[in-house]
Amino acid sequence: MGITIQAGRVRFKERLFAAPTPLPDAFSIHLDLIRFSAALAVFVAHLSSFPITRGSVWPALGQYGDAAVTLFFVLSGYVISYTTSFREREAKSYVISRISRLYSVVLIALPLTFLLDSLGLALNPSFYQNQKILWKPESLAGYLSSLFFVNEYQVFAFGGISPGTNGPYWSLSFEASYYLIAGILLFCRKRFAIPASLIVLALAGRTIAALLPLWALGFTLQRLRIPPLRPGLWQLAFWASALLVVFSPRIDAFIPHLGERLFLPWGRGAFNRDITSDYFVALSFAAHLVSARALLAGGCRPLVRLETPIRWLGSLTFPLYLFHYPALCLFAAICPWSESSLARLAFLAALSGALVIALAPACDALKNAIRMHLPSASLRIRSYLARAAR
Template sequence: MPRPFSLYLDLCRFLAAVLVVVSHIVPYGVIAAGSANWWLNLGRESVVLFFVLSGFVIAYTTERRKAGLRDYCIARATRIYSVALPLVLLAFALAAVLVLSGRANLGNYYQLAKPWLYLPLHLLFMGELWTISEPPPLLAPYWSLGYEVWYYVLFGAAFYLRGKRRIIVLGALLLLVGPKLWLLLPVWCAGVWLWHRQKTHAIARPLALFGWWATLALLAGFKMSGMDTSLRMFALSAWPLPDVPLKSADRFLADYLVCVLVVANFLCARSLGFIALLRIERPVRRLASYTFTLYLVHALVMRVWLVFHPDRTDLGGVALLVVLIIACTWIVGQLTEHRKAWWERVFVRLAARSQATAR
């Protein structure tokens, strides 16, 4: 992959994480409701970008590394659990502290009453299967991992298995995950398609420049028009399975449109080159290396902050909250995303023990 294009994708990844943080400012109550503009509400679109990027990167890495299924599983487990495991445990611990200190009601964190049930549910990313809709306490953005991790599993089965075994395993997995994950699977698969498409097809530079700007303008128009809300309402009214509610997949029609814009934008960016980004390569790579941590940590910080700082008009307090999010992201990132080598060794040892036990 050309360095400028890889750098562009990293920049998009970090900006998308920032937009997710910004999109929670009003819903979480950091500032008063009624003060939001469309550009403060791009969180869902950012998750769509994450899904496309995820499919793209998985297709790229599996093709480049020529690894087997075992190495694929270790790599994916390292990437996900290095961040998810510590933060889920931290979320339960913080929720317990809030309840025990009398600052929160146990009813708000009912999962604390059955940790033996909910911890495995979250750590196995089963919170979005079929009719379930269960993010961990204080970690609402975790919902998207309930999609992405299963897409990793589905891709691994499709890529590494052969013959009847592949068909049986894929069929069983699709039956397990349920309709919500089926609906957003095309968005993730679009990233896989993008990887293969951009290798062999280029766009003339004038057309690529026009297309790049056009995708941004169309996204802005899409949000300003309120079409995303209209499509969400239509999807809810037309959904034919009332006993299987859409819940976190209720924006799938809008997600498809955003997915097309994201894929088109990336294709145009691939042909444009963006050589100038090489001048800021180090800071962009550094910031992007904290993306996953920022995506989850900010929710913890916001939720706990609002318990102790309920004032919605204190701009100084909001500024301090931003500083806290940055500081906590850096600290947690040092123990998670920036310690992947340690986590990888853990999963290599676990894989070796499992293999020895199987023998």
């Protein structure tokens, strides 16, 4: 009887989940384009907000900041599912890749934020008195908690904290938690993994726990077996799901909001997260990912021809996300034009973009250095601890 049940489970799993296969080139390029577009949406949302600018950006373009972060969560789970199926099949390679991915940008973003904020406070302190710019005074706790990605952990009762003006940093606490939980569940024994994951969620708090299913949705989607459908149906699903994401800010007005009943604090202001909107965007984007992979499996010449510039834009995603707001704050503080001026808009966009482009190669170099030296450094630390324990 037990053997029959086990065989049935295996057959069900085989029908539901596909064997790991490489991502089609066109689909991989499409994912890079989505990643950069999401980071750009966050940038535009902040660029269009007062007192950075006022009225010089079409208001509709500034409404995608929250939706873009939701896309990041789903896409992150999808990519981690893929990499752990191929390249990161052992705990050691997974840990090295996750640490190098996060800290290659964080170790530049934190000192950069402090430098830009210090310069801005010296040049125009009154601008930084606006709470939207510097929500709370700069503090060592803000930087240290961010360095270890516990800035959003409700167990510490920070009540909304960030490294200086770097408000977008909040999502890294979520991202790092999901990396940690995925690593525990994938590479540790179940009798340890499940309790350990629940402990992490308990420490992190209800908001990180409430958005974990979005990340898990992306992870599961990558491993699902896609049913065969006619190309016309995949095209319909592709464009319909994309339109749902694009029009999500308008559709949101017609969706019942659980966020009004549930207090899910997030960000440096401990805002109330609207989980209903997050789940709507995530499900719409999930449909887009499934249809895009099926539709682009046979290739797409326009995407392949633009692979080089799209890959380059994709490499800017993380630096753009984590560097842009302190840069915008400094450049807005010293900008001679009024908030509604198009010259101010061009000035802020150009300087912030140039800073991101200039520092992105340093992030790549740091990532390679961490990957190269982290294994030997961990061996030295373990050797030192072993000698100290004798």
